[in-house]
Amino acid sequence: MWKQNKPELLAPGGDLEKLKIAVLYGADAVYIGGEEYGLRAKAKNFGLDAMAEGIKFAHDHGAKVYITANIFAHNADFNGMAEYFQAVEKIGADALIISDLGVFSVAKEAVPNMEIHVSTQANNTNYMSACMWYQLGAKRVVLARELSFQEVKQIREKIPQDMDIEAFVHGAMCISYSGRCLLSNYLSGRDANKGACSHPCRWKYHLVEETRPGEYMPIEENERGTYIYNSKDLCMIEHIPDILESGIMSLKIEGRMKTPFYVGTVVKAYRQAVDDYLKSPALYHERLPYYLEEVSKASHRDYTEGFFYQKPDGKQQIYNSNTYIRGYDFIGMVQSDSDPATGIAVVEQRNKFSVGEEIEVMPAKGDAFTMRVSKMMDEDGNFVESAPHPQQILQIFFEKPVRKFDMLRKIVLDAK
Template structure:
């Protein structure tokens, strides 16, 4: 079975991922996760998230992929027992000691070896399998031909997971000391300040205060800034290479990002499974979220995984302006998220559907007044409409070109 694996930075993102078609989600609790800013799942929230996912047949994987110190690792047994009691389906782990400790503490819990472990060959994968690993998340530096070699030389019941979409790291498998050196925030403990996205100048030792731009153009140069990965048009090649799980990066991203990208990859992966062409609308969808320039990572031509020197900003083509809460008797109830008017070129994205145009005749605000403008954050509003949409459908508009 091919698995679509989506990120969940918080409970809203988890619900979006589940509603828009993922087979599994990965998330971080209060410790041991590589995204400290997305450590939103305390035991109560984790239990609620697991219940929501399991009710729709979606598995939940917990990230435990930091490199813990002696003091930290002593907290792992109680931490993982609590998470296991909440119903998680697997732990994503990078440290060998953590793998052994988790297997002793909760023997029935699946172990997925994180990309942070840097697995690039089948010998390593086989040794991890002997230690109890059910899955390896390969290093992003592994190309398609080497994925095939790994698949051909590991047990049939061992899964291969790879990243197919999202941010890339300049360091090998995310092993970076730059953030800790420059800011005191350790990337290997989930606190990366992303100094690889910053703009740098050159200074000569005997000329302090004289800064020389590292220039590719008028805007200087972002010498460490990586492009984003996008493999939506190449899922068949990955499937044929033996990939089991297709992973979307983005635990620090919004629920809108999670929903949109999950919906697109769901359609693309279903097309691959059915031997059909990937729908053009699904490919177009990945350009409707904030992203850097796309590339195919290291899977094909390593030259395509190069850095983007002009800037480190995001490309945005659409604004997420509202979410549909319910539709009752011809009335659409929404929660406003960003400014829009009834005159904007709006569209609705519903789970498992292509986006459709939305022509709103008027809005009724929370005071019962008719208006053409939605400009109060998270205001509850409604409008009458002849078409119903499922709950959690997204309303968005294109950004105006300046």
């Protein structure tokens, strides 16, 4: 009988800053992409030096780092692949995330002692394929998003006890089968299966009749058009008990292209939810409104439970917009611990704010607190009334102690 150990919270790291934020805000592991072989070509990604720094930072804080190598490879992609895998093993990466059988075979030969996780891109929808991957040497299978809790439980019962199950619990959903999109290649010439997706699922679509070119008829009546492929975002923070009971060991948050604010906000909320549940189910249920409020402070689409409870119907799509719901602005990142004597800390501005405005300080650990900006200076010590310049360095007085990587946010008054 399989027994759940403490679950892993797995967060995205689109660059070095986001990796550090993910770790400090509560992730047990971070998944990142190198400059080759990953499926987020537009992310900043990591050169080997930055990767080594990120891995050391994670390990120093008790977290792991997994490297994505989940493209569907063409012949030319294998040039230098074995050497790349050996390089990331040498700098301490904890696992490779792979979807292609050929890439898998290269990894097994080049780095036989390295842990391999089979990507969701491999369309892992049944226990037979999971067992086959295990026989080939995989340690973990990342499930397709198209599975229900019932199917997840059946897979858990049928696979080896020491094989891990990972599943997405939060973030953007893909309209295509586990992300294997052909629309992008067809419509824009950019191969989603090699990391260059143009996200045509978010575009505006109309219907055109063959004999009446140029007449664009909306597929659903709306003056702004329709977005027939645009899925709501997955959010399972209300269902931590069902997630853990199903046999999912690693709870994966989507978002290597998202902001540091998104990563920190969502990771912290799930960290608190999981820890509270493990401490006391009653405490978890009591704090559900708080977790939902917190994840909703990060930019998001309307939320859905995906396939976990039932097959989605039309209600899981967004037909009249491709915009995000944004209730809070990320306005600054603390760059140094506050001075105990003066309460002043250095902040890097991310969005405009002014003296007199009420802001929230979101620390990596502990509860957020609200304060009004009473005084602010530029880096030369001159008093300023506002911070309008991107990445402007400021000195701000804080009512409570703050630490490096704490984040500042403020309510968007005209949020919709």
